[in-house]
Amino acid sequence: QKEVEQNSGPLSVPEGAIASLNCTYSDRGSQSFFWYRQYSGKSPELIMSIYSNGDKEDGRFTAQLNKASQYVSLLIRDSQPSDSATYLCAVRRVSGGYNKLIFGAGTRLAVHP
């Protein structure tokens, strides 16, 4: 079992719809969770971080965390073609006193007009 799992997609949604991206993790002790967006040929860009159970909203993006079920999700409202990218989920792991992020393989999102 991978530490951080994401459906590879592609997830195809029409413009204006809500895109829902999901991520599960195996380490129950994980405390910090991040969503990155990566356009083709570009580097990952941080879009959301979430530390507590519940929802966190930032513009059209909402991150949801459920530690009991060990999943974190990202909702994108009013999806635009410019949201088409790969979305990476990352979970912080503390190992030997040092902080590392464990990344999922990413979900490819395609927003069509």
Next chain:
Amino acid sequence: NAGVTQTPKFQVLKTGQSMTLQCAQDMNHNSMYWYRQDPGMGLRLIYYSASEGTTDKGEVPNGYNVSRLNKREFSLRLESAAPSQTSVYFCASSPTSGGAYEQFFGPGTRLTVL
């Protein structure tokens, strides 16, 4: 602020050649990381440096060495390149202080080993 910068952007090597990938950050971050990204494999950690003067192996360190030259700079060296090291390499940095653990990435180096 430039954030995280990497050089070179592209590189083609022949098997057995060596090279150093350079990374610098101007955000006064404590920690720095080197990842490689291959299709379908996601980001895999090669080496990291929790603070100036320390380095440690990540998930896939074989064939690589690193140097944390100072707080700003963290280089990755391939001593004898192999085709299996063809990949996109990303450097990242993180505050790792005050509860801030998010990582910020450089633009990447696309390396091809023939």
